[in-house]
Amino acid sequence: MPSPIDFYFDFSSPYGYFASHKIDALGSKHGREVKWRPFLLGVAFKTTGGAPLPSIPMKGPYHLRDMLRTAKYLGVSYRHPSVFPISSVSACRAFYWLDAKDPKRAKELARALYRAYFVDNVDISGADNVVSVGAKFGLNADELRTGISDQATKDRTKTEVDGAIAIGAFGSPYIVIDGEPFWGSDRLDQVEKWLATGGW
């Protein structure tokens, strides 16, 4: 069995959201599992000197346009969130809390959180809204709320975020196949060829 594809993303990243629609189908087509690994882009920015896109002159306005255009190009539902970007630490913690118990369901929760933020315009930066999305998704609200603030969940999240930075994830999505990194939803064509051919 070949090793899984690592799919690093930030819950606040439109390009991560776009890639989330395609990555599992790509993996499945080539007999690979996909391990979803949410992390915090802001932590990487401390190393790279990066900044949230809207704050960057010239590049910011371009990307706001590119996000809307790319969503339509890909046929992905997208409404640019009123509050953007956001801290996604609560969403990350909810994911890793559930991942410790049921990785498959954690992936579905991630899709629900992405959808809440990028389609339904729910600001998922606060724990309350994350719990509310989780409850609609079918989780027990009290368990989820306790889980998010549990020290073990916080520790696991920190370990995962540190691990993402350690392997070089400086952007979202950041996809790693057998050690080969691909940054950006616009590298999925290369990801597909890499999976099909084993690399070049």
Next chain:
Amino acid sequence: MPSPIDFYFDFSSPYGYFASHKIDALGSKHGREVKWRPFLLGVAFKTTGGAPLPSIPMKGPYHLRDMLRTAKYLGVSYRHPSVFPISSVSACRAFYWLDAKDPKRAKELARALYRAYFVDNVDISGADNVVSVGAKFGLNADELRTGISDQATKDRTKTEVDGAIAIGAFGSPYIVIDGEPFWGSDRLDQVEKWLATGGW
């Protein structure tokens, strides 16, 4: 006749070089001329706070890998230059000097300069090497040398670079179709669809 496609690029940009292999065929397929507009990315960086890729932690090493991989993926000859990046002001001036007399030939000179830098490992930052590339290309070396340092050429180059920044070019390549901007050689798929459909 539809308006030309504006192709902004820096002579020191691998992704600009990659796009230079495809942009005229794309234009021609859709009945559009392509206007090549070299500019200086370093000037845009003063506004965006951007920096040359190799100087950026995490992102730099990734991109050196991505450039080699993407060249192979696209089937474009590529040897990463020993000196990278470079100031491309002399190359820009040579281009605009020739462009004032013969735009079609200026485009061919741009291809020769790109090839010298990204295939033959010629450091085209200095006027001497630019003149040498121009001479091999068939230009009169003395005329080119004089042309590069001519005040009119310098003024034209400055006007073009300022114009590129004014329309928002913060990266290379930066391609504009009827006012719609596309950044990056990885947006050529959207460029093609935009040309075919008139936008979405």
